[in-house]
Amino acid sequence: MIKNRRFLSIVSLIILIILSLSIDARRDVNIFTLFNLSPEALEILLISRIPRTLTIILTASAISVAGLIMQSVAKNKFVSPGVIGTTQAATLGVLVAHLFMPGMALWVQFIFSFITALGGSLLFVTFLSKIQFKNEIYVPLIGMMFGALIGSFSIVIAQTTNTLQFLNSIGVGSFTNKTIGTYEMIYFVVPALLIAIFYASEFNIVSLGKDFANNLGVNYSKVITLGIIIVSVITASTFIVVGPLPFLGLIIPNLVSIYYGDHLKKSIFDLMIFGSIFVLICDIIARSVLYLVTGYNFEVAVGFVMGIIGSVIFLYLLLRKTKDA
Amino acid sequence: MLKTYRFWIVSVLISIMLYLSVWMVSQYDVIMFSLNDPDRAPLFIQMMLQIFQRRTIQVVALIIASVLIALSTTVFQTLTQNRIITPSLLGFDSIFVVTQTTLVYFVSMSSFVVNPVLNFLLTVTLMVGITLLMYQMILKQHKNNILLLLLIGMVISTLATNYASFLQILMNPTEFQTIMSLTSVSVVNIQTSLTLLVLPITIIIAIYFFSKTYVYDVMALGPTHALNLGINYAKQTHIDLIFISVAIAVTTALVGPLSFLGLIAVNISKELYDKYHHKTIFILSIFIAIVVLLIGQTIVELIGFRTVVTTFISLFGGIYMIYLIIKEHKI
Numbered sequence: 001m002i003k004n005r006r007f008l009s010i011v012s013l014i015i016l017i018i019l020s021l022s023i024d025a026r027r028d029v030n031i032f033t034l035f036n037l038s039p040e041a042l043e044i045l046l047i048s049r050i051p052r053t054l055t056i057i058l059t060a061s062a063i064s065v066a067g068l069i070m071q072s073v074a075k076n077k078f079v080s081p082g083v084i085g086t087t088q089a090a091t092l093g094v095l096v097a098h099l100f101m102p103g104m105a106l107w108v109q110f111i112f113s114f115i116t117a118l119g120g121s122l123l124f125v126t127f128l129s130k131i132q133f134k135n136e137i138y139v140p141l142i143g144m145m146f147g148a149l150i151g152s153f154s155i156v157i158a159q160t161t162n163t164l165q166f167l168n169s170i171g172v173g174s175f176t177n178k179t180i181g182t183y184e185m186i187y188f189v190v191p192a193l194l195i196a197i198f199y200a201s202e203f204n205i206v207s208l209g210k211d212f213a214n215n216l217g218v219n220y221s222k223v224i225t226l227g228i229i230i231v232s233v234i235t236a237s238t239f240i241v242v243g244p245l246p247f248l249g250l251i252i253p254n255l256v257s258i259y260y261g262d263h264l265k266k267s268i269f270d271l272m273i274f275g276s277i278f279v280l281i282c283d284i285i286a287r288s289v290l291y292l293v294t295g296y297n298f299e300v301a302v303g304f305v306m307g308i309i310g311s312v313i314f315l316y317l318l319l320r321k322t323k324d325a
Numbered sequence: 326m327l328k329t330y331r332f333w334i335v336s337v338l339i340s341i342m343l344y345l346s347v348w349m350v351s352q353y354d355v356i357m358f359s360l361n362d363p364d365r366a367p368l369f370i371q372m373m374l375q376i377f378q379r380r381t382i383q384v385v386a387l388i389i390a391s392v393l394i395a396l397s398t399t400v401f402q403t404l405t406q407n408r409i410i411t412p413s414l415l416g417f418d419s420i421f422v423v424t425q426t427t428l429v430y431f432v433s434m435s436s437f438v439v440n441p442v443l444n445f446l447l448t449v450t451l452m453v454g455i456t457l458l459m460y461q462m463i464l465k466q467h468k469n470n471i472l473l474l475l476l477i478g479m480v481i482s483t484l485a486t487n488y489a490s491f492l493q494i495l496m497n498p499t500e501f502q503t504i505m506s507l508t509s510v511s512v513v514n515i516q517t518s519l520t521l522l523v524l525p526i527t528i529i530i531a532i533y534f535f536s537k538t539y540v541y542d543v544m545a546l547g548p549t550h551a552l553n554l555g556i557n558y559a560k561q562t563h564i565d566l567i568f569i570s571v572a573i574a575v576t577t578a579l580v581g582p583l584s585f586l587g588l589i590a591v592n593i594s595k596e597l598y599d600k601y602h603h604k605t606i607f608i609l610s611i612f613i614a615i616v617v618l619l620i621g622q623t624i625v626e627l628i629g630f631r632t633v634v635t636t637f638i639s640l641f642g643g644i645y646m647i648y649l650i651i652k653e654h655k656i
Contacts, residue, residue: 078476131650137472141410142650144479149643152636159632172490246483293495300494307487311480318477 005259009273016280020053021045023287048179055178055186056283057276059238060248062189064256064275065196065268066234067249069227070121072207072264074128076139077257078318080249081121081235084143088150089113089120090239094170095154099161106185106240114236120150121228173243173303175283188237192230193272200264203227245279245303247310252278254317282306328597333612340619344387345380347623379517386515387622389527390580391590391614393572396534398587399606400565403545405471408592409646412569413584414475416482417577419489420455424448425507426489429500441516444507445578452574453567460566511581512622512634523575530572534607537565541603583618583635585642590614592649 024044067080074084081087093113101108124146133139158167196203202223205213213220238245252275260267279302286302349356359369394413401412425448459481463474493501540561544551548558576583587610594609621634 127647127651131653135472137476140476141414141472141479145409145643145646148639149647152639152643155636156632156640159636246487290495300491304487304491304494307483308491311484311487314480315477315484318473318480 006270006273009270009277013273013277013280016277016284017053017057019284020056020280021049023284024049046180051180051183052175052178053280055183055241056175056279058186058189059242059245060252060275060279061272062193062234063238063245063248064252064271065193066231068253068264068268068271069196069203069231070249071253072203073125073224073227073231074139075207075209076136077254078137078140078250079143080247080253081117081231082244082246082249083140083147084121084124085147085150086117086121086124086231086235087239087244088147088154090117090235091167091170091244092116092120092150092154092157093236094239095157095163095167098166099157099163106182110185110188110236110240113239114232117235117239118229118232120146121232125224125228170243172301173245173306174301175242175286176299176301178241183241185237186241189234192233195226196230197268199223199226200268204262204264243301243303246307247314248275248279248306251310251313251317255313279306282309285309330608330612333609333616336616337612337619340616340623341384343623344384344619345377347626348376348380350627351629382517382520383512383515384619385524386520386579387512387618388615389520389523390576390583391586391618392531392611393527393576394583394587395590395610395614396531396607397569397572398591399603399610400534400541401569402591403541403603404562404565406545406547408595409588409650410475411584411587412573413577413582413587415456415459415478415570415573416485417452417456417570417573418582418584419482419485420452421448421574421577422508423485423489424451426492426504429503429507430492430496441518442522445516445519445522448578449571449574452577453570456570456574457567460563460570464563464566512618513630515580519579523579526571526575530568533568535604538603538607542601545601545603581635583638585639585646586614586618588646589617589638589642592645 063081070079070081070084070086071077090113093116094109096116097104097109097112124143127142127146128139154167155164158164202218205216205218206220206223206227210220213223253271256267256271256274260270282305283302286305287299289305290296290298290300356369356373359365398411398413402408402410425444428444428447456478459474459478463477464470493504496504540556543554543556544558544561546554551558590610590613591606593613594606598605598609617638618634621637625632625634625637
């Protein structure tokens, strides 16, 4: 049963990758002409389409894993870096980097947003450990408030320095223009992903609670800190390259745990495949919908499409979850 | 001293005075120059009177917003048995943006878009309708789980924002400009014709909430006790939610989103008045909301409109909320 599902998802991932490599504004460079191996088609493939598809896959896998780690650390199925303010903190970091060192290299922005993302999530997790919750729905509610607080802090800074337009421009996720030279930052997620795969069982145990984890011989606070560092690296680097992708870290781990269970060591690869499929579909829709509706060769930012599809799926998950409980 | 009505009435009067006169500070040179010129002085005094008149209408609108927000937040917190929740979290501001965007996109330049009163009535009806639909669908099925309703409201508002931005991309620039001017309602950009329209609605809502204060005192004990003491809890909750959504829809369409104002006002009044009589909390929180809103707007004008009062309030409100949660150690 699970093997069948895994086979199906891998096949659909491969089909989607091929589709993603062959769709673009240049309609003469498509799946059929690529096999002729004309130098121009190869150049377009190497400079623009392979980096873009690689960015999509790496981003999708990384954000899904980050969402999963965040859910283990917060012991709540309804949180993700986007819900509890890590993404908003990364935005603040990019804004600060833009203000103090305009025109610096991307890695300066990365360091700034990494530091703020780390600070934001550490603050939230210590905050969570300090209070008792009567109802698990309070955790995402508090998180959203925390995120709104950080967001309004960024807005105040942007308003007083006349950079509101810059803030709006980095606020929507998009895979446009991810060519050689702009996408390399995404490779920062690879070591983070490897560490996450290596420590998968530890994250699983940590989600059972502090006493239980210590009983099983897992250093609770060390694993929590490691998890937050991984989440911050992933959030910062995907934010620099792509921008915020709403709901991705929230729904993919939930869907995967419905179909494959909570055994992380087994399901972490399914998680990455599933996340990539979801983002590839959203990106293909974002690339083609304006062409299909109006006939112009423009693309919509993938963040919008993902916001619409993702919130519908999340609503389904929410209503389903409470029906079972 | 902080608990007495007299102190707060005086503060409200002072903040109204401050708001009415704050523009004189930045325009001091112009005013002195014009008043010293005998030719200009009579005309200029007339102009100043006009400014005062316009600002008085703004003050009325801000007081209306404060009253509605303070009352509805207090009742909503009683219904949810929780001090950190506000009905603005249900996502009214994004529903507002979506209604305007859809209107402009599909029926641009009809009287619904151009006439502010018609537009206001339609928007408020739609906002109330959508939230009532949400109540029907969620509260009936999930046994009055208002927390779930809040979470779903937040998700729906993300969905709505994305849908609105998507439509805005498809628009031509003229339509986009219309949207921008329609949705940029804020404290400094109040439609004066709407203020008089909203006044009777506010009075009706306020009278309703004040007439039910004893019921809320009982409902604050929790659903079980309230049922035992003879209150039809489910029915009362539904009626209250309808009034709350009308109140928030009206304020959102009149002065824009002010989500943290209710939180600040109600929580400060509960800190000051450590009993749970809703009548006193209502009155105190209305006064505090007016003072916070007017003083905040005065400060924003004094620092030269560098920021807007909404961001100002949500920044301080957020910090205050987190302080409250840490202090109480539990939710």
